[in-house]
Amino acid sequence: MNNNIEKVVYEFIQSELPLVTTILLKKVPVGIDFPLQQLHEADDVAEMANKYFREFNVDPAGFTLEHYFPWKTACFMRRWFNAEPIGQDKQPLTVKMFAESAKAGKWLYG
Numbered sequence: 428m429n430n431n432i433e434k435v436v437y438e439f440i441q442s443e444l445p446l447v448t449t450i451l452l453k454k455v456p457v458g459i460d461f462p463l464q465q466l467h468e469a470d471d472v473a474e475m476a477n478k479y480f481r482e483f484n485v486d487p488a489g490f491t492l493e494h495y496f497p498w499k500t501a502c503f504m505r506r507w508f509n510a511e512p513i514g515q516d517k518q519p520l521t522v523k524m525f526a527e528s529a530k531a532g533k534w535l536y537g
Contacts, residue, residue, distance in 0.1 A: 433459065436526040439482060443475040462519035464498035483529040489537035495520040
């Protein structure tokens with residue numbers, strides 16, 4: 428993350444979304460380009476997004492969860508055996524998208 432707004436947005440999102448851990452209780456890190464849907468439910472992302480739009484004074488026009496959910500996640504066994512990936516018809520929702528939109532003052536994707 429190369430600038431302050433990215434860092435602030437990243438920290439905000441991390442604080443608003445539920446903590447995700449491995450089976451060994453190690454925190455799962457989320458990178459700026461990591462799809463938030465991979466780890467978080469639509470309800471959690473929706474609640475975080477509503478707070479984000481208010482906190483950063485971002486116009487939410489064009490933002491809808493239908494663009495990002497439902498997210499198809501490969502089951503554990505599929506990943507374990509490197510089976511063919513499932514088709515994904517939704518775009519990833521990332522911290523970077525929220526940071527870029529905060530800079531612009533409006534939701535840039537949709």
